[in-house]
Amino acid sequence: MKYFKISIEEKGINEILHFTTNKGVLGSLKTWSLLPNSQLSSEDTLSFIFQQNSLERKERDKKWLDYVNLSITKLNFEFFNYSQYVHRDSDLYWAIFSFDPEILTHNGVIFTTTNNIYPSCLRGAGLSGFEAVFNESILGKYQKKVIRTANHLPSWTTCQQSEVLYYGPLSLDYLSKIYVCDFESKYSIAAQIRALGIKKTIQIEVCPTMFEGV
Numbered sequence: 001m002k003y004f005k006i007s008i009e010e011k012g013i014n015e016i017l018h019f020t021t022n023k024g025v026l027g028s029l030k031t032w033s034l035l036p037n038s039q040l041s042s043e044d045t046l047s048f049i050f051q052q053n054s055l056e057r058k059e060r061d062k063k064w065l066d067y068v069n070l071s072i073t074k075l076n077f078e079f080f081n082y083s084q085y086v087h088r089d090s091d092l093y094w095a096i097f098s099f100d101p102e103i104l105t106h107n108g109v110i111f112t113t114t115n116n117i118y119p120s121c122l123r124g125a126g127l128s129g130f131e132a133v134f135n136e137s138i139l140g141k142y143q144k145k146v147i148r149t150a151n152h153l154p155s156w157t158t159c160q161q162s163e164v165l166y167y168g169p170l171s172l173d174y175l176s177k178i179y180v181c182d183f184e185s186k187y188s189i190a191a192q193i194r195a196l197g198i199k200k201t202i203q204i205e206v207c208p209t210m211f212e213g214v
Helices: 002-010 022-031 055-060 077-086 101-105 126-132 183-195
Strands: 016-021 067-072 094-099 110-112 123-125 137-139 145-147 163-167 175-180 203-206
Touching (some): 002 126, 110 126, 123 126, 175 183, 183 203
Antiparallel strands (some): 016 067, 137 145
16 A cells, blocks of 8 residues: 555646536535446436446446546547537536545555457556556557657556446545536525535536547
8 A cells, every 4th residue: 555655646647536426516515426337327316417428338337337537637539428428408507626645545446448348458457457547558549559758747657547446435535626617607606506515515617628639
């Protein structure tokens, strides 16, 4: 555990990210946790607001539906852009939950070198699984080799589609902040927090660049 935490610090990893819609934000605040897909459909308080973010993913990734999908430092922008396209005609806005990197050391966490549904994906747990997502090269989509370059920050995974799979509910006790694109979204989430009577101070930061694949 000691060396795991040292590796996280040395790479400058400060946040673990999860994107969702405003409906997902409301559901998470209500249950005070991010729930895996397998629990969302059976959770009474979420049954009326849950929208599957990727129907294709749900069919192809059934064995991993007990896990919450997260990203290290940067979003999986290919999946995020696809999700935006799926909901392009919906009256929704997007938010990003930022969690303390401590959650990487929790029991049951799985690290994937690329998108978990790709045949080339390698999975691992603990320090060795974590270090593998920062290898100098990995096989990604269509078995194409992805190589670390001088443009990669130490805190970036080699493949942007690398995932952190967190088993079971992820408590919002580990939530550091929520990113939004504009002040209207910020005020909306702040109103949800007040309406739910949440006492914990939750930082809501307007940061459009967090939603851009640059």
